[in-house]
Amino acid sequence: MSPRRRAPNPLRGRSLRIRLVLLTSTVLCAVCAAMALTTVLVQRAHLLDDLDQRVRDAVERTQGGVRSRAGSATDLSFLSERGQPAGTVAARLADGRVTAAEVVAADGRRTALSAAQRAALSGITADGTPHTRTVPGLGAYRVAAVSGDGAPVLAGLPMDDVQDTVHELVVTEAVIATVGLAVAGCLCAVLIRHQLRPLGRVAATAVEVACASLDRGEVTGLPRVPARDTDPATETGQVGAALNHLIDRVESALAGRRRSEDRVRRFLADASHELRTPLASIAGYAELMVRGTARIEPRLAWRRVSAQSARMTGLVEDLLLLARLDEGRPLLEEELDLATLVAEAVWDARAAGDDHDWQLALRLDEPATVTGDPDRLTQVLANLLANARVHTPSGTRITVVVEATRACCVIRVRDDGPGIPPDLLPSVFERFTRADTSRSRTPGESGGSGLGLAIAAAITQAHGGHIGVESEPGRTEITVTLPYAAGDRSTPPAAHTTPMPA
Secondary structure, three states: OOOOOOOOOOOHHHHHHHHHHHHHHHHHHHHHHHHHHHHHHHHHHHHHHHHHHHHHHHHHHHHHHHHHOOOOOOOOHHHHOOOOOOOOEEEEEEOOEEEEEEEEOOOOOEEEOOHHHHHHHOOOOOEOOOEEEEEOOOEEEEEEEEOOOOOOEEEEEEOHHHHHHHHHHHHHHHHHHHHHHHHHHHHHHHHHHHHHHHHHHHHHHHHHHHOOOOOOOOOOOOOOOOHHHOOOOOHHHHHHHHHHHHHHHHHHHHHHHHHHHHHHHHHHHHHHHHHHHHHHHHHHHHHHHHHOOOOOOHHHHHHHHHHHHHHHHHHHHHHHHHHHHHOOOOOOOEEEEHHHHHHHHHHHHHHHOOOOEEEEEEEEOOOOEEEEOHHHHHHHHHHHHHHHHHOOOOOOEEEEEEEEOOOOEEEEEEEOOOOOOHHHHHHOOOOOOOOOOOOOOOOOOOOOOOOHHHHHHHHHHHOOOEEEEEEEOOEEEEEEEEOOOOOOOOOOOOOEEEEOOO
């Protein structure tokens, strides 16, 4: 025997958990990066606005210093005054070129700019708009030029503070984001692992069910997802509840299949037993006639052979009828007056059993018109009446009621006999069901095959109806409900009860 293959576990290797953690970390990284970039850009914009304002103030001071001092076109002596921040650059312009430029050192002294440094400041329009220039040896500067009433001048302030602040902000946010992402990743991993535990238990239950032997025997007691994992408020709980429902359906289907197989086996055994009895009788009489024994007359033997053949033929015809009904073969469809059909069936039953008290009651609020096969419906009535007659003692009252309402037509066959045993009621309409030891038989009646009520139930269902039974000592009632035929109905005469004449 080959070893049983174990169903694969969808969570094996923790791949789902890893993917969820990576996805969560990626989303967190994207969010943190967006927030950090936004913060840096906003902070840099604020710092540049502040620096630009200081640059404009420096340009105004430079222009004022030039106006207040009479000197050559290269005079920048006003930079020696107090209030000039370290790193301030001032220049005088002529035709867009820098004619003189100096920078205030950290100790307050002025240092002239080289030609290369002056060239880096050339080409700035004297409209007061701040510009960013990189001065060799000094770094990045924010500069602006104005002309005003006097000679054009230029002033600038270093951007080192802005760049250092932005750099520190970037480093700080990177450190905070790294630590935050590490903590968030750990928390997400723990949370996701905790949240996936119910899903792992659901998967384990599914694997256990998949490994069960569902192809043989009656399967019961399959594992279920624990109740704590079937909370409908969560997605995992919905999966667990759905899996439990599926397992319930599987168990129900397997139990139904087992019951169906048991019924088939019991049916074959009963059918074989019923057919074996007449066949044995026919074979016995045939052997007696072949031997020519004088213990039995040939004419009597032939009569018994014919009787057993008829019994066997009737049994086979009943089985064929049940098979055709099981296959769903269509029946004849004619509009029938159910009251007339029932009345004729009661008259026939009275002729066969005049030792019973037969009653017919018509309670018609609507015309009792149905669509169906007249022969089959007559067979239903004949089987029900024969069942009531055969299984009740002489003198039993048998009442047949026909009811017609706006909803449906109902036939009730009621007797006051000994009743049906309670343990037999659930299976009374199954094939080969008999309770001869529990209910009286009319003397001289031959044993039935136990197919009468089964045929009645099958024909009723084929007509779209329903059959049911209620029984207790002293009262047994079988109810047949049939749908109406299409068409208008008028109000019939009042209900009345008709006793069958003696």
